[in-house]
Amino acid sequence: MSAVLKHRLFWPVAALLVLLLSNLIFTPGFFNIEVRQSHLYGSLVDILRLSAPLLLVALGMTLVIATGGIDLSVGSVMAVSGALACLYIVHQPDQGAPGTIIVACLLGIAIALVLGLWNGFLVSVIGLQPIIATLILMVAGRGLAQLITEGQIITVNSPGYRFLSAGYWLTFPFAVILAAVVVALTVVLTRRTALGMLVESVGGNPRASRLAGVSSRTLIWGVYVFTGLCAGIAGLMATANVSSADGNNTGYLIELNAILAVVIGGTSLAGGRFSIAGTVVGALLIQTLDTTIYTTGIPAQTTQLFKAIVVIAICLIQSPAFRAKLRRRPAAPVAPAPAAPSKAEVSL
Amino acid sequence: MEQSRPILVMRGVGKRFPGVVALRDVDFRLFPGEVHALMGENGAGKSTLIKVLTGVYSIDDGSVEMAGEPVLFGGPAQAQQAGVSTVYQEINLCTNLSVAENIYIGREPRRLGLIDFRRMRADAGDLLRSLGIRVDPGSPLAAHSIAVQQMVAIARAVDISAQVLILDEPTSSLDAGEVEQLFRVVRQLKEKGLAIVFVTHFLDQVYAIADRITVLRNGSLVGEFRTADLPQRDLVEKMIGQELSTLESLDQQKPALREVEAGRPLIEADDLGRSGAIAPFNLTIHEGEVVGLAGLLGSGRSELARLLFGADRSDSGHLKVDGKNVSLRGPRTAMGQNIAYLSENRRADGLVEELSVRENIILALQASRGWTRPVPRKKQDELVGRYVKALHIRPSDPEIPVRNLSGGNQQKVLLARWLITEPRLLILDEPTRGIDIGAKAEIQKLVVELADGGMAVLFISAELEEVLRLSHKIAVLRDRVVVAQLANTEDVDADRIMTTIATGVTA
Structure with missing residues (x-):
């Protein structure tokens, strides 16, 4: 039992379970899952499906944060990639043709990779602080997305594109499968090669890593490109979900949710050890919270505040320091006061 | 000076950290109107003593008296109020503010509740002039050199409380001219009757300014000496110490007598140097050879090693590996040449x-x-x-x-x-510092074995005994210059090396 309690994923998973269970109060059939026309249906399936973009973004963010960096531009990259894909589709005679959709997706991913290269260049070659370097693209990316959509909302009429988010494959939502595949590939890429360890080493102690011969520049550049890729795919999903690209709103503030998911998952913002499993739990937790807020009928104007309170509670309960404080509270007063002059007289 | 009463007396001071005794029964006294140098190698306990005095650390054993009254400060702020000010190596001033603002920050002269900038500047001007520092008090601090910033920090400290001034390695980033400037100010303060503690690694500076020297080693007091009575050579010996008895498990015989097969030269540094770090030097390391680097802290030992590993780029000279010129662009290229570097600072x-x-x-x-x-x-x-x-x-x-x-x-x-x-060349920078005797002996034994197996080793240590025991050849550094290279023969001993360190001349 104590081994379970000590596992670093215990508290995030516990919080997720509590949140899921609390839904039973408002939605009696919350845990029902049924197969209709060989498609899985149910609230849990919806949570999985809707969490896919956040999960992808948080996945990239995990590696960036593990190197001791941060990427604020992911939401903007999503908007740019989605906008470019939608722009291409609406200019084709047959918006639903598979070729059209594939080219659109490749375009979206390509521009996301370019933007990731740009972030990585600023951080690893120029040496800008990550928060500043990516803040540039966070702001400029919105402008770029607006430029692509010419300030309009581009609406596509393409069932094939919508499939990316709402489609089903082998009874599972396609978005969930796609996200799961990307997560699995990332786990293999980081844990079956030396990538994960080298990233953790650079994030844990950059100076020591350099002296041990780790090529941190390439590594850091690489993780920003990877984050760009993840955000690009997420951008396609997000625009596919609503069949339209909105330069202003696609992926708006998702960077904050992604950072939160990473932190809840137990990866330190200071860099070093990262946990992809933790990030998955974190992303699911945040999506569950969003869904819960909608289903409980909390007034729209208070949802943000409610969410903030729950998030603070989750973060506090996970913090070993906070838990220790809670336990110690009833006991003796903490922190001995600095020695007073009287003590000097005693010791003389 | 002796006849006056000490302003500050520390008696039997002890300080323990988990697993380490940082200070053991240390006495320290300070008289008004003197400059008192606190000397010792890294880990000797100098900064711990300062921190215990100023209340950064609590005191475990012993007592502190100021002007005959027992005191115990809760922190640097309390110490400052009581008249003990510290100026650190890293200046903790705000470089974006003006000189005057820095001097009066937190205690600005006020008029009708608002800061009276005119008076602040005038007061700052008076204060600086009284110390012989010629600086416009209205100018931004960032516009001045580190030396001037250091003096502004001193002026501030003196103005707040003027009894004891602690200078913690104030000169480590100053050039010779700036040091002289700083010393002029220090001498002025001394004449005004201040008691000044001067922590430094630079021997010449101690002899230029200090009246008295307290030497610490491994957390213990070695002694208090009048500068005039303590030749440089003896000071070096007292700082480094002799730990003959500690490593009896190791063969006392010198490895030089183990008859090195004159292996092929592996590494040849030819006027290799980097300005500001280490003067151009020549050094050849053969296969199977242990080359020791001796010198005090800050003498350029690590800087030399970092050049050989490509951790820093050289800006003069060449480096040959196996007789071929190589340019080390970074640790990776050095590792490609089979060079390994165990760095001095384990944690960082x-x-x-x-x-x-x-x-x-x-x-x-x-x-x-x-x-x-x-x-x-x-x-x-x-x-x-x-x-x-x-x-x-x-x-x-x-x-x-x-x-x-x-x-x-x-x-x-x-x-x-x-x-x-x-690796073919293993650079060990202080591999035995801060570790227990057993591990130390094991590491020393390993070095001998590795060299016997044909590996070249560059061995850096502040402990001369260790360098003497392991090295075939010893390069002596002083003030970032390789001043001598000695084959480690019978007649080379700690005495001779200490003399070389102290004087820069081979005895």
Whole structure:
């Protein structure tokens, strides 16, 4: 039992379970899952499906944060990639043709990779602080997305594109499968090669890593490109979900949710050890919270505040320091006061 | 001076940290109107003593008296109020504010509740003039050199409280002219009757300004001396000490007498240098040879090593490996030449503390292979297991975080990291500092074995006994210059090397 309690994923998973269970109060059939026309249906399936973009973004963010960096531009990259894909589709005679959709997706991913290269260049070659370097693209990316959509909302009429988010494959939502595949590939890429360890080493102690011969520049550049890729795919999903690209709103503030998911998952913002499993739990937790807020009928104007309170509670309960404080509270007063002059007289 | 009463007396001061005794029964006294140098190698306890005095650390044993009254400060602010001010090596002023604002920050002269800038500038001007510092008080601090900033910090400290002034390595980033400027101010303060504690590594500066010297070594008091009575050579000896008895397990015989096969020259540095770090030097290291670097802290030992490893780029001279010119663009290129560097600062430059022992050991080998070619887990376990056993790393579980190991075991982990890369030149920068005697002896024995196996070793240590015991050849550094290279023959001993360090001339 104590081994379970000590596992670093215990508290995030516990919080997720509590949140899921609390839904039973408002939605009696919350845990029902049924197969209709060989498609899985149910609230849990919806949570999985809707969490896919956040999960992808948080996945990239995990590696960036593990190197001791941060990427604020992911939401903007999503908007740019989605906008470019939608722009291409609406200019084709047959918006639903598979070729059209594939080219659109490749375009979206390509521009996301370019933007990731740009972030990585600023951080690893120029040496800008990550928060500043990516803040540039966070702001400029919105402008770029607006430029692509010419300030309009581009609406596509393409069932094939919508499939990316709402489609089903082998009874599972396609978005969930796609996200799961990307997560699995990332786990293999980081844990079956030396990538994960080298990233953790650079994030844990950059100076020591350099002296041990780790090529941190390439590594850091690489993780920003990877984050760009993840955000690009997420951008396609997000625009596919609503069949339209909105330069202003696609992926708006998702960077904050992604950072939160990473932190809840137990990866330190200071860099070093990262946990992809933790990030998955974190992303699911945040999506569950969003869904819960909608289903409980909390007034729209208070949802943000409610969410903030729950998030603070989750973060506090996970913090070993906070838990220790809670336990110690009833006991003796903490922190001995600095020695007073009287003590000097005693010791003389 | 002797006849006056001391302003400050510390008696029997002791300070323990978990696992370490930082200070043991140290006495220290300070008289008004004197400059008192506090000397000792790294880890001797100088800064701990200062921190105990100013209340940064609580005191475990002993007492502090100021002007005959027992005192115990709760922190630097309290100490300052009582008249003890400290100026640190890293200046903690706000460079974006003006000189006057820096002097009066937190205690600005006010008029009708608002800051009276005119009076502030006038007061600052008076204060600076009285100390002979010619600076416009209205100018931004950032516009001035480090030396001037240092003097502004001193002016501020003196203005707040003027009884005891502690200067913690104030000169380490100053050039000769700036040091002289600073010393003029210090002499003025001394004449005004201030008691000044001067912490430094620079011998010449001590003899230029200090009246008295207190030497610490390994947390203990070596003694208090009048500068005039203590020749430089003796001071060096007292700082470095002689630990003859501690390593009896090791063969006392000099390895030079082990008859080195005159191996081929592996590394040849030809006027290699880097301005501001180390003056151009020549050094040849042969296969199977242990070359020792002797010199005080800050004499350029690590700087020399970093050039050979490509950690810093040289800006003069050439480096040859196997007779071929190579240009080391970074640690990776050096590792490509089979050069390994165990850095001096274990925590900052060596360990990745949250990673496991295994990961820390495998890091350099893995880095040299690149991320796409992971060392297979089986191979990792085998290599790590072999070195954990060979170096007696405890605890022997390679999966625990390396931060949970003791200093000596951490050092062995770093040694293992480099040994598995099978280097031809192994640079060891203070490999035995801060670790227990047992681990120390093991590491020394290992060096001998490695050299016997044909590896070239550059061995850097502040402990002369150790350098003498292990090295075939000794290069002596002083003030960032290689002043001598001696074959470690019968007639070379600690005395001779200390004299060379102290005077810069081979005895």
